[in-house]
Amino acid sequence: MRPGNIGYEDGRLVVPDRPVVAFMPGDGIGPEVWEGARPVLDQAVRTSHGDLRRIEWVELPLGQSALSTHGALLPDSTVAAIRDLRVAIKGPTMTPVGGGHRSLNVTLRQELDLYANVRPVRYFPGVQSPVRHPERLNAVIFRENTEDVYAGIEFERGSEGCAQLRQAILALGCEVSSDAALGVKPISRGGSRRLMRAAFDYALKQGLGRVTMVHKGNIMKATEGAFRNWGYELAREDYADRVVSAADGPVPDGAVLLEDRIADAMFQDLLLEPQLFEVIAAPNLNGDYLSDACAAQVGGLGIAPGANIGAGVALFESTHGTAPDIAGRGIANPGSMMLSGAMLLERLGWSEAAALVVDAFARVLRSGRMTIDLAAGRDGIEVLGTHAFSDAVRDAIRNN
Ligand code: NAD
Numbered sequence: 001m002r003p004g005n006i007g008y009e010d011g012r013l014v015v016p017d018r019p020v021v022a023f024m025p026g027d028g029i030g031p032e033v034w035e036g037a038r039p040v041l042d043q044a045v046r047t048s049h050g051d052l053r054r055i056e057w058v059e060l061p062l063g064q065s066a067l068s069t070h071g072a073l074l075p076d077s078t079v080a081a082i083r084d085l086r087v088a089i090k091g092p093t094m095t096p097v098g099g100g101h102r103s104l105n106v107t108l109r110q111e112l113d114l115y116a117n118v119r120p121v122r123y124f125p126g127v128q129s130p131v132r133h134p135e136r137l138n139a140v141i142f143r144e145n146t147e148d149v150y151a152g153i154e155f156e157r158g159s160e161g162c163a164q165l166r167q168a169i170l171a172l173g174c175e176v177s178s179d180a181a182l183g184v185k186p187i188s189r190g191g192s193r194r195l196m197r198a199a200f201d202y203a204l205k206q207g208l209g210r211v212t213m214v215h216k217g218n219i220m221k222a223t224e225g226a227f228r229n230w231g232y233e234l235a236r237e238d239y240a241d242r243v244v245s246a247a248d249g250p251v252p253d254g255a256v257l258l259e260d261r262i263a264d265a266m267f268q269d270l271l272l273e274p275q276l277f278e279v280i281a282a283p284n285l286n287g288d289y290l291s292d293a294c295a296a297q298v299g300g301l302g303i304a305p306g307a308n309i310g311a312g313v314a315l316f317e318s319t320h321g322t323a324p325d326i327a328g329r330g331i332a333n334p335g336s337m338m339l340s341g342a343m344l345l346e347r348l349g350w351s352e353a354a355a356l357v358v359d360a361f362a363r364v365l366r367s368g369r370m371t372i373d374l375a376a377g378r379d380g381i382e383v384l385g386t387h388a389f390s391d392a393v394r395d396a397i398r399n400n
């Protein structure tokens with residue numbers, strides 16, 4: 001291991017005082033929001049640790065810029081370097097719809113086996129929300145990241161693969177229309193259990209009281225129903241007295257209650273009783289929909305952070321897209337990138353620096369200063385560009 005590289009021993013990261021961490025600005029507004037986030041992260045480390053600690057950032061090629069410099073949107077060297085360095089952060093990358101290349105995010109998650117997508121959802125006072133009590137939603141979503149209909153096993157209508165799969169399905173006695181395109185939805189016991197384990201461990205570590213599994217097991221019994229059953233099974237086998245279901249009787253002090261909800265009902269419950277949810281565990285597709293719905297409920301995607309976690313490797317990312325409509329104008333909100341960076345600092349074990357970022361970000365918003373996406377149509381707001389907003393958060397950390 002090179003000096004500065006983060007190690008991994010006995011299931012834990014070993015972080016030097018000057019760790020090498022990778023960044024990939026990405027496409028569209030990616031470089032702008034990264035330029036807004038990076039000084040804030042560096043300031044937080046400086047304020048909490050002085051000269052003792054510092055992140056040694058190293059840029060890796062990814063996206064459209066990598067295509068021109070390295071001849072590939074996702075060079076093999078980038079995947080290898082993230083694996084080697086263990087902690088990385090990226091901006092959004094462009095994905096064509098209904099054809100063209102596969103999503104680089106999906107490829108990265110699968111290549112690096114980043115099996116848990118982690119999305120904290122919380123409300124920041126000062127931000128406008130479409131609901132009356134956005135502050136009641138404060139949850140962390142654990143979304144399975146490698147399986148389900150996102151596994152990429154799809155066959156176009158009329159293709160040889162589609163014909164073969166259809167024959168196999170007919171041979172099993174099931175009906176499939178001859179003009180159907182086909183996709184496969186794998187959900188494994190191992191994949192479900194490791195996702196659930198991450199959610200349980202998080203809830204226990206943070207002292208939270210409830211994990212809710214969200215599934216559509218009433219319809220897709222063999223896949224989503226099994227996801228739910230494997231969660232209860234894991235709790236019984238490996239978390240006795242620490243993660244319990246209501247059927248097990250009263251919840252012991254300090255234990256986590258494990259429950260489940262049908263996905264469609266969950267969208268209603270999140271609006272009507274958001275305070276019931278603390279940690280949410282879901283298969284890939286449900287988790288994808290839930291993450292964006294929850295982000296919208298507390299005021300928008302522009303400030304929702306995210307992380308993709310595997311065994312010993314973590315990739316943090318802004319959750320919004322490349323926003324081609326505003327790219328290059330210096331008005332993008334760097335909040336999602338900043339808060340993803342705060343999650344990165346937390347991952348390094350630098351909790352104080354992470355808290356400084358979140359707190360300073362919250363104070364700037366509360367003071368009525370924000371980017372145009374959050375300010376549009378509102379009175380009494382000071383609209384800041386990406387750079388000025390970043391400066392404001394950095395100053396708030398300095399004046400902490
Ligand atoms: P988008 O998130 O880029 O934009 C949706 C709307 O939100 C736009 O009006 C945009 O201006 C606004 N917006 C998004 N982020 C913002 C920010 N930080 N500050 C201010 N406004 C912001 O979604 P889209 O238009 O559906 O997708 C555009 C491209 O991004 C597509 O190619 C898509 O595949 C890609 N995408 C990438 C990721 C990722 O890499 N993680 C995620 C989503 C979409």
